[in-house]
Amino acid sequence: MTERRIGVYVCNCGTNIANVVDCDAVAEAAQSLPGVAVSRSYKYMCSNPGQEMIVQDIREEGLDRVVVAACSPRMHEPTFRRAAEMAGLNPYLVQMANIREQCSWVHDPGETATDKAKDLVRAAVYRAACHEPLERMAVEMCPDTLVIGGGIAGMSAALELADAGNRVYLVERTASLGGNVARVDLTAPYLDSARDMIVDRVTRVVEHPNVDVLLESELERLDGFVGNFKATLVRRSSGEAPPRQVVDVGSVVVCTGYKEFDAARVTHFGYGKLPDVITSFEFEQMLKQGRIELKDGRLPQYVAIVHCVGSRSEEFHGYCSRVCCMTALKYAHEVKSALPKAYVSDVYVDMHAFGKGCEDFYRRSAEVKTLFLMYGKGERPVVRRADPGDDCEMLLTVDEQLSGELIELPADLIILMVGMEPRDDAGQVAHLVNISQDKDGWFIESHPKLDPVATTTDGVYIAGACQSPKDIPDSVAQARAAAARILGKISRGKLEIDAMYAEVDEDLCSGCRVCNEICPYSAIEFDEEKRRSHVISALCKACGACVATCPSAAIKARHFTDAQIFAEITGVLA
Amino acid sequence: MSFEPKIVSFLCNWCSYSGADLAGTSRVHYKPNVRVIRVMCSARVDPTFVVKALAEGADGVLVCGCHPGDCHYSEGNYKTMRRMPLLKRMLADFGIEEERVRLEWVSASEGTRFADIVDDMTERLRALGPSRVKTALAYDAVER
């Protein structure tokens, strides 16, 4: 091996790293490592001057490998790869050492942290010496898109894409479009009609020449990779041999929404036992029918709305379902306008009124004399039947936090604001399209702040409440953002896919076929004639399972080769 | 000075490495004894890596992947789950203590869990003392 010329750059990240790790000492130690030609410490490597420094060194010092000791590669690896590319160096010749997230931010200042940083830099230098230049693959981008779910998010994404002239397959499991929004009467905080909103969308989607609406259908299988998926769609409604069709799509938008929390899981509200304890969706139904009444047909005098049913509790879901607070206020308004003489109580844990117009809506709800009662998180308001002499049907016992009093609240109608939870089959959907779920079952976005519509699988996007509880504007915004991302890709026509994939050295392969079963993407094919296995690189997602398994060391994980990892092991332990 | 074990940790890119990054962004402190090597999936962790790390002086090897069922590559972690028990049996035959090799599931949201695991493992290895492998092999090379 000819002598490498490796450049090492130790980022101070302002004081984020430098306050804990002696960056100059790390750079100095790196200087003496084999093949290191340049070693510098600098305030902000990711800044323009920082990147410029790398570019200049590559050009002037003839560097052939670059090691940046800075933040997590998940943060800035693309940045430094681009810098290398600008200087004409293959981007895969860059290696990062994570001395911020996994060193300076988690350790106390001093020698130990500096020693660890030195170890990590040494490992990166050893590894970088083993790096090979890699070329990315260019593939065609199919302009058609599969949208899963015909709710407000799915329809919004579909329209955005179709309006731009692209074909969209909109798959909806039920017999009608509209999703959960179609079950709602008015919307908070402006009290617009949800029906008007939905009807307009549905009409446009159905009549759109570029949208294929497939009702009572599901995605059965998704093969392929970004730009080149093959989706098997199946129509469930028709009997034994459901018709299948396979469509080519370039992108997938998952908009499968949510389901409401099952109020029967909470026993202390008497749901299912007391006739006039109903869920928010049952109340929406009542509102849509235009009459708020008790089961026996009388009008309620006292209406109690209970927040956070299934949400923000250790017992059920720890998260906030986000829309219930404003929906509850909407109910207060709707009850007051339908029954001006009714007394509305709003029993909440916290009032979350963070959306546009929501704080004002909350104020207006107070002005219509809604009685707000606060119960403690983890407390359980209990509902019981009222006594014969009472002027109400039920009594709700609340340990009221703002007064410190244990009170009994009269109620004739109790509305439980049931939270959102992932659909039962969210796990299957995640598996089908290969995306992840968080601990609650919501789909995980690529980055919680900077990339909230993409997923860890290229070409698969998420929008709406399948990602986390969301209101209508947020769902629509996310759907259209996903569409914008896809349109961007479509407009470029070709896609570059990562140069990281596994490849089989057929000279070393014995055709033992141990790897065949290992690949979750069926990317490994066995050639019966040659009696050799090989990897279809476009299908490979570079997990490296086959590489670790191959007893002949015949499969190479590009950019994660045995040699590179061995070098890293040696590096951290040297 | 007390013995400070060196732990080599293989973390899968999607869950555990992100989890370790989250420990960082959340400033959850843990013992500085761990050295992380990023792999795309815990299934990439060839038993050879573990053995090599031990042979080159690691006092412990920590392999972390996504929780079963949550693998970014849908079932990579199951492969790891099959590999590690047999590897541990094998290492026991080479006289390497059970505690030195550990497989844990750490999701991208479990920064604190990662920190706890590192702290716990560090404590256990401190109690166990240094690994004899590297010194034994160095000794064998000169002393028959």
Next chain:
Amino acid sequence: MAIRANPKLIEELEPYGAEDVMKCYHCGNCSAVCPFSADPYVFPRKPMRYLQMGLEDKLKGQLDPWLCYYCGECSDQCPREAEPGETMMSLRRWLTSKYDWTGISRLFYRSWRWELGAIVLVAILTAIGFTLFGMSQGSIAHYDGPDAFLPSASIHIFDWVLAGVLLTFLLSNAARMWWFTMGRDKDLPTTLGSYITSAWMLPAHFFTQVRYSKCEHKRSWATHLALMLSYVTMLVLIMFFLTRMASGPEIDWSVHVAGYFATAGLLLGTALFLRNRVKRSSAQYRHSHESDWIFLVLILIVATTGILQHILHRSGLDVAANVAYIVHLSLVVPMLALEVPFSKWSHLAYRPLAMYLAQVRATALARARSGEATALRPGAERTQAHAA
């Protein structure tokens, strides 16, 4: 044991002026800015909460509204325009009606027509009564002397009888106040000793309104105090020196000088308050209940007719002076008979009483907690409010 909430109570309070209380979302700013809010009397937030939830019994037992002088700072600071100051004011009105066992107070506060009607009725009856009485006693041509139309000795007797009746009402209501706030609370370890040792607070607060002086606006306190002292001076003059006041036509400087000062105080005080209320100059004047107007206007015209009568008498226009006297009396009587026990006037008694009872109560509570009663120690208010 759970207390029954009553969402309807707020509707009952609305006629008393508590119109905005439901807007409150309990940020607690009001209690934080109030110079008097300190453990165990944290207000206005807590009474507002009780009111929102309709905890009538709790409210009835509260002294807190009386501890407020309505400086208006809380209403100024309220982010929700829930008018905590006005809510406290409304609660005082409501409490007044609760203390009053006759139900008249409730009637007046809920309907200004009733109040005004009652005043007019009593005025007419008084006018008729005194005219008939005067005609039976002497001649309208004589203001004083043996032939006096309304001999001061008789009026004096009438005054004392009226005072006796009023006092009976007021004391019985005050007793009810004590019962609601102190007496019925069996768990409160009050001692006779603490009632005695704190008794100085009654006259102290009555005559100085020292707590009001702790409020931000010193002028309000000064005006309020001046008006009150003028009124009391006039009361003393009438109750004890009526004969000398009515003698003449020479001016008896030994009594009249005090009368002039008191009259000036009454005129100036009511004029100032009326001006503030008309102009809604600050928070405490923004909301004026009908009872507030009636109260001020009544004092103003009583004072004016008093002056008129005095001038006419000194000018030797006895007939005119007698007519003015009748008019004066026909306003004084409803003012005293209706306002003192049943309406706004009563706060003259309830507030110092509340201060006193609050001290006794705080001492008892502190004993219960084996701590020291500090809540109402003079000068402790600011520091405590800040510490809270």
Next chain:
Amino acid sequence: MAGEKLQIALYWGAACGGCDVAVLDTNEFILDVHAAADIRLWPIAVDGKYADVEAMEDGELDLALYNGAVRNSENEHIAKLLRRKSKVLVAFGSCAHLGGIPGLANLASRDEIMNVAYLHNPSIEKGNTTLPRPESGVNGSTLTIPEFYKRVYELDDVVPVDYYVPGCPPAADRIKEVLQAVVSGGLPVPGSVVGANETALCDECPRTKNEKKVKAFHRPWQVMIDPETCLLEQGVLCAGVATRGGCGARCPSSGIPCRGCYGPLPGVVDQGAKLLSAVVSVIDSNDAEEIDRILDGLPDFTGFAYRFSAPSSLLQRSVRQ
């Protein structure tokens, strides 16, 4: 030295003798060898003494085939001697190449071995506690025997080795090829493994291979082995996937799973670890307990995986105390 006969030596270290027999298994080819070469040392077949070798010039020998591991001081001494005297030193057979079967002793300590062999063996006379010692006094003089090392080494642990011929024993045909290459000067670059394939045994194994999924492992005698299909697919532990071919798949062809004697494939640093990775990958279970149960069907997996390569593996020996 064109036209002159090759000067060769064959030696056995810690070995069973099978490698020597394997040389003889080349049958009549051995006569060609004899015709082309002078066999200067071959303790099993030719009358040559250590002293004769010591008397040689350095580099006098053209080729030395060393079979057997290095277990004692004699093995090491001769290995060094042959290295000095020989132009080309070949680690011949699994033991010299990787440590071989004697190398399994590295999973135990010297004391354990001595205990079993000399103190607690059923054939030991009761009360006899004699242990071999490098030096013992007999009738006033000192008797020496080689020192038994603490562990087993493969040949290249003690001397630089030019070529490796794997196999336990190396297949006769491959021995022929190697010797012919020596004669013809067709040897590859020093350090290479010769007489073996670059691909795994499976490549030459006649059994058909499919995708592999097993729920249980079996010892060969526990099941009726299908003669046509891959043994691993049948749940019979076979080291073939992780072992160089070159033997002609002798074992699997006769219904016996490969035992791994040809050692790791090029690019593999630890045969046992790689075999482990391959073997577990055929387990068809995602349940930790079931996996554990299935693994119970692999008794002494370490002994199997490192049957021939423990001393040359990354861990080399047990560090148990």
